[in-house]
Amino acid sequence: MKPPPFIYHDPRTLAAALRLLGTLDNAKLLAGGQSLAPMLNFRYVLPDHVVDLNRVDELAGVRIDGRRIRAGAMTRQRALEKDASLARLCPILREALAEVGHFQTRNRGTIGGSLAHLDPAAELPGVMALYDAEIEVASAKGRRTVPIRDWSRGYMTPNLEPDEIVTAVSWEPWQDRHGHAFLELARRRGDFAIVGVGCLLALDARDVVKRAAISLVGVAYGPVRLAAAEERLIGAAFDAPAVEAAAAEARRLEAKSDLYASGAYRQRIAGVLVARALQKAYERARG
Amino acid sequence: MDKRAISLTVNGRPVTREIETRRHLADFLRHDLGLTGTHLGCEHGVCGACTVLVDGEAVRSCLMLAVQADGREVVTTEGLAAPDGTLSALQQAFRDKHGLQCGFCTPGMLTTLTAFLRENPDPSEAEVRDAISGNLCRCTGYAGIVEAALAAAKRMREQS
Numbered sequence: 001m002k003p004p005p006f007i008y009h010d011p012r013t014l015a016a017a018l019r020l021l022g023t024l025d026n027a028k029l030l031a032g033g034q035s036l037a038p039m040l041n042f043r044y045v046l047p048d049h050v051v052d053l054n055r056v057d058e059l060a061g062v063r064i065d066g067r068r069i070r071a072g073a074m075t076r077q078r079a080l081e082k083d084a085s086l087a088r089l090c091p092i093l094r095e096a097l098a099e100v101g102h103f104q105t106r107n108r109g110t111i112g113g114s115l116a117h118l119d120p121a122a123e124l125p126g127v128m129a130l131y132d133a134e135i136e137v138a139s140a141k142g143r144r145t146v147p148i149r150d151w152s153r154g155y156m157t158p159n160l161e162p163d164e165i166v167t168a169v170s171w172e173p174w175q176d177r178h179g180h181a182f183l184e185l186a187r188r189r190g191d192f193a194i195v196g197v198g199c200l201l202a203l204d205a206r207d208v209v210k211r212a213a214i215s216l217v218g219v220a221y222g223p224v225r226l227a228a229a230e231e232r233l234i235g236a237a238f239d240a241p242a243v244e245a246a247a248a249e250a251r252r253l254e255a256k257s258d259l260y261a262s263g264a265y266r267q268r269i270a271g272v273l274v275a276r277a278l279q280k281a282y283e284r285a286r287g
Numbered sequence: 288m289d290k291r292a293i294s295l296t297v298n299g300r301p302v303t304r305e306i307e308t309r310r311h312l313a314d315f316l317r318h319d320l321g322l323t324g325t326h327l328g329c330e331h332g333v334c335g336a337c338t339v340l341v342d343g344e345a346v347r348s349c350l351m352l353a354v355q356a357d358g359r360e361v362v363t364t365e366g367l368a369a370p371d372g373t374l375s376a377l378q379q380a381f382r383d384k385h386g387l388q389c390g391f392c393t394p395g396m397l398t399t400l401t402a403f404l405r406e407n408p409d410p411s412e413a414e415v416r417d418a419i420s421g422n423l424c425r426c427t428g429y430a431g432i433v434e435a436a437l438a439a440a441k442r443m444r445e446q447s
Contacts, residue, residue, distance in 0.1 A: 002311070003352075005289065005309055008289055008291070008354055030352075033350050033352075037331075037349070037351070038330070038332055040309075041330045041349065052352075102421025104345045107344045108346050108351065
């Protein structure tokens with residue numbers, strides 16, 4: 001199958017892209033194309049206009065301002081993976097990116113595309129959820145910032161209006177001594193995760209957990225944080241019952257069923273991966 | 288029909304064509320330029336057979352529009368050998384180590400591994416396997432392919 005007919009636009013500035021999006025009917029934004037192009041090839045989507053963001057240079061690149069990292073929406077996944085500062089400040093990002101498709105698709109795929117496409121199994125929204133990232137959105141009418149917890153509105157439906165463009169995502173890396181882990185189960189290397197788990201654990205001088213973040217992808221429509229488990233881990237002894245309590249919370253999440261895995265199977269895997277991710281993050285934090 | 292004129296370099300040669308903007312790069316290479324070495328297996332980015340190099344980076348040519356290659360440098364499997372036909376070290380290793388059976392995945396394997404070995408000239412076997420995780424061999428001939436990649440890496444290190 002081939003892409004359906006559409007009119008192609010390749011604006012050079014964000015302002016021009018926003019003007020197009022504000023005036024055209026049935027327009028689709030093209031970022032890295034690693035999800036949209038298959039949908040076009042199979043004619044799952046039939047846009048009248050495709051607005052290509054690949055020549056909008058101002059949307060690409062990573063900036064580190066003081067304590068905050070800001071990645072432009074068109075920053076390639078491969079660029080994030082190779083970025084030495086990011087690898088130092090948030091090593092979990094590289095660990096998760098290794099699971100995002102294959103290096104050939106990461107050469108094109110973008111962080112903004114991952115967030116806007118919002119596949120339930122996508123790893124990057126899960127990592128961004130760990131950091132309580134903020135997604136920057138613009139339209140011809142103005143700009144707004146959406147906290148990641150308010151980002152998912154349903155199956156592959158982000159909190160984004162038809163005339164809006166994701167311009168960037170920003171987050172604050174953890175400063176304190178901490179460990180990380182990103183684990184996922186997929187049928188083959190590079191496939192969509194059946195379940196993926198990201199975990200950050202910060203320890204105090206006595207190796208007691210003082211901050212925790214656990215997020216899961218592939219279970220619900222968007223990334224899910226295990227808020228109660230995180231709360232319980234803080235200040236408590238990090239032992240087998242504590243890990244099991246977090247795993248039990250993961251097993252109680254409402255999990256979707258699809259062609260590849262039932263909800264019950266996902267719940268079971270979620271528990272296993274949460275326990276493993278916690279252990280790994282804790283060991284790394286202790287160093 | 289929405290059309291555009293594009294100019295790019297393909298295997299070292301300048302090319303200018305008017306194309307439909309919905310045409311993906313793989314179809315442009317195969318149908319407009321007759322470079323049928325680039326194969327199409329799945330057309331949704333899973334099989335890797337259509338992998339080409341765009342500005343030196345391995346990408347799926349079925350997931351990129353030809354119009355997006357305007358001004359870029361594209362190398363297909365036809366462009367890997369020297370102009371006089373001498374095979375690249377990687378191609379020669381595929382021949383020596385029985386790295387191809389039916390040959391359908393071969394163009395994607397070669398372009399993928401060409402880009403990979405440039406970045407990682409001394410890979411472990413596990414790294415080679417990871418690099419070709421996005422290239423499906425329907426003959427399941429991975430053992431020969433991995434062996435060829437490792438042999439080519441060794442040969443290239445010795446030559447450099």
